[in-house]
Amino acid sequence: MLIGDTSSCIISPMDQSLSLYVHIPFCRHRCAYCDFNTYTSLGDLQTRYAHALAAEIRQVGTAAERLAGEKRPYHTLFFGGGTPSLLTLEQLAHILTAVSDAFHMADDAEITLEANPGTVNAAYLQAARRLGVNRISFGVQSAVSGELALLEREHDWATAVTAMQQARAAGLTNLSLDLIYGVPGQTLASWETSLQAALALEPPHISLYCLTIEPGTPMMRWLQNGRITPPDPDLAADQYELACKLLAAHGLGHYEISNWALPDYECAHNLTYWRNGEYLGLGAGAHGHANGYRYHVVKQPRVYIRRMSENEPGVFPVSAAAAASHRPDRQEMMSDTVITQLRLLREGLDLGAFARRFGQPFAAAYPDALAQLLAWGLLWQENGRLRLTERGYFLSNQVFYRFM
Numbered sequence: 001m002l003i004g005d006t007s008s009c010i011i012s013p014m015d016q017s018l019s020l021y022v023h024i025p026f027c028r029h030r031c032a033y034c035d036f037n038t039y040t041s042l043g044d045l046q047t048r049y050a051h052a053l054a055a056e057i058r059q060v061g062t063a064a065e066r067l068a069g070e071k072r073p074y075h076t077l078f079f080g081g082g083t084p085s086l087l088t089l090e091q092l093a094h095i096l097t098a099v100s101d102a103f104h105m106a107d108d109a110e111i112t113l114e115a116n117p118g119t120v121n122a123a124y125l126q127a128a129r130r131l132g133v134n135r136i137s138f139g140v141q142s143a144v145s146g147e148l149a150l151l152e153r154e155h156d157w158a159t160a161v162t163a164m165q166q167a168r169a170a171g172l173t174n175l176s177l178d179l180i181y182g183v184p185g186q187t188l189a190s191w192e193t194s195l196q197a198a199l200a201l202e203p204p205h206i207s208l209y210c211l212t213i214e215p216g217t218p219m220m221r222w223l224q225n226g227r228i229t230p231p232d233p234d235l236a237a238d239q240y241e242l243a244c245k246l247l248a249a250h251g252l253g254h255y256e257i258s259n260w261a262l263p264d265y266e267c268a269h270n271l272t273y274w275r276n277g278e279y280l281g282l283g284a285g286a287h288g289h290a291n292g293y294r295y296h297v298v299k300q301p302r303v304y305i306r307r308m309s310e311n312e313p314g315v316f317p318v319s320a321a322a323a324a325s326h327r328p329d330r331q332e333m334m335s336d337t338v339i340t341q342l343r344l345l346r347e348g349l350d351l352g353a354f355a356r357r358f359g360q361p362f363a364a365a366y367p368d369a370l371a372q373l374l375a376w377g378l379l380w381q382e383n384g385r386l387r388l389t390e391r392g393y394f395l396s397n398q399v400f401y402r403f404m
């Protein structure tokens with residue numbers, strides 16, 4: 001392959017497992033730190049939104065089948081948000097029917113619903129499971145009431161415990177909990193309280209996120225007017241280190257920088273992202289990566305609904321509601337590959353696959369960065385794979401910056 005020839009860098013659409021992401025941009029209340037694409041006053045749009053989503057799913061599914069000449073198997077479907085568990089069962093069923101009509105979902109496909117405790121009950125979870133949902137990711141965030149209040153989450157810890165129990169009673173065993181560290185006022189002891197409370201629920205998967213205070217959020221205003229003090233990065237590093245120890249002691253494998261799982265409970269959907277694989281993004285504000293394109297969909301639900309009602313055709317992988325798309329050049333694809341795959345702590349970056357895909361050894365593509373990061377002890381290389389060291393886990397953003 002010629003260097004600079006991007007045509008042969010595109011992953012063949014037939015090579016990888018495929019994933020679907022569906023965005024549900026509705027919440028009952030906006031949390032103080034949230035800058036996600038979600039809306040708190042558009043609940044009356046939900047049914048129209050579900051119909052627009054079904055139209056987009058059918059449009060993209062038809063285009064995908066036309067391109068491939070067959071329905072290719074999709075292995076994951078992820079309802080993210082927003083709060084997908086605010087969908088009524090009728091809306092959820094409508095969307096899932098469109099998915100199963102338009103795509104061939106593999107028999108063992110992982111179908112995840114993000115849910116907030118307090119938005120689900122036993123009947124809802126049982127019905128969701130009957131509709132095909134087989135994994136729930138609960139946004140519990142903290143077991144400490146003062147922290148939940150500061151984050152402006154709507155639930156308390158007892159509600160989170162009940163939601164987990166109801167999910168298990170409904171036969172849902174593939175369960176994940178999200179927790180946040182680096183919260184203003186959070187201490188190492190209060191963080192341990194949250195970790196221990198979460199571990200007591202024996203989830204097979206846990207995601208831990210370090211809080212980022214984003215511009216435009218209430219929390220950023222509180223920071224600027226002195227109501228809260230900025231989180232201490234050294235404390236956040238100690239919190240992460242503590243989590244690594246506690247979760248390992250409970251048998252949860254640290255497979256991605258922010259994610260831990262029992263064997264075989266790794267999130268298959270997110271593995272597609274981290275392996276830089278292909279996924280279709282459906283719904284307002286969703287991002288996708290397929291057929292050599294990266295793209296995103298218009299963010300505003302009303303605009304999205306209007307675009308999908310105008311019956312304009314899309315060109316795979318984008319639908320009529322696409323906001324923008326581009327074909328990444330070789331440099332961008334190399335960078336994406338390195339940054340996403342290094343997040344996988346056990347797999348790391350497959351150096352042979354990198355060289356085959358880009359026609360150049362990794363060491364030739366990034367000679368200075370590789371030499372420095374190995375010398376600084378942030379990366380290590382073994383059996384043809386490049387991985388972050390434990391020190392590199394803490395400084396991963398600095399590592400990734402070198403490949404941007």
Ligand code: SF4
Pocket residue numbers: 026027029030031034035036038081082083116139
């Ligand atoms: S539940 Fe999630 S998406 Fe909704 S406002 Fe809170 S942080 Fe944002």
